[in-house]
Amino acid sequence: QVQLVESGGGLVQPGGSLRLSCAASTRSASRHTMAWFRQAPGKERAFVAAITYSGSTYYADSMKGRFTISRDNAKITVYLQMNSLTPEDTAVYYCAAKRDPYDLAYDEEAYGYWGQGTQVTVSS
Numbered sequence: 001q002v003q004l005v006e007s008g009g010g011l012v013q014p015g016g017s018l019r020l021s022c023a024a025s026t027r028s029a030s031r032h033t034m035a036w037f038r039q040a041p042g043k044e045r046a047f048v049a050a051i052t053y054s055g056s057t058y059y060a061d062s063m064k065g066r067f068t069i070s071r072d073n074a075k076i077t078v079y080l081q082m083n084s085l086t087p088e089d090t091a092v093y094y095c096a097a098k099r100d101p102y103d104l105a106y107d108e109e110a111y112g113y114w115g116q117g118t119q120v121t122v123s124s
Contacts, residue, residue, distance in 0.1 A: 002029045002113040004095045009118030012085055016122070020080040022095030022115055029113075030073040031101045036080045037108055038091035039117075045094065045108055051078060053101035060106070085122045092117040 003025035012018050022034065035050035049059045049069040057069055068081040078095060096111035105111065 002026050002032070002097055004029075004097060004113055004115035006093065006095045006115045006118040009093060009120045011121045011123065013124050014086055014122055016085050017081070017083045018085065018120060020082070020093055020095075020118060020120070022078045022080075024076040024078075024097065027076060029097055030076045032097040032113075033100055033103050033105065034069075034071060034078040035096045035098075035105070035111060036069060036078075037094045037096060038089075038120075039094070040088075040091040043091075047106040047108070048093070049080065050104045050106065052104060056102070056104060058104040058106065082120070085120075087122045090120060090122050092119050 006022050008020040031053045033052050036048040037045050039045040051057045051069045066084045071078040094117045095115040097113040098111045
């Protein structure tokens with residue numbers, strides 16, 4: 001069983017940046033595909049970005065150029081660097097993992113492990 005713990009959320013002004021982290025509890029997760037999803041108030045959870053074991057990435061169109069997903073397999077941690085944040089980025093951000101190390105899935109049903117989420121609020 002893989003446990004995922006997100007951190008790094010908080011309040012940021014429009015135009016600002018945040019880096020989210022997601023630490024996994026087991027070494028096996030270093031070979032999992034990892035992803036970030038987010039759920040804004042009143043909306044369904046939506047795909048943000050995914051990264052394979054080998055570092056290949058895939059982004060939702062609206063995140064390209066502003067968000068960067070990365071990972072450190074030695075630390076069993078995945079990151080989401082978010083730049084040029086707008087109030088529309090306000091959401092709970094969730095980390096997810098799936099056992100297939102090379103599947104850049106964007107469907108949340110493909111992921112079997114989830115963190116509890118971290119709140120990101122973009123407001124002046």
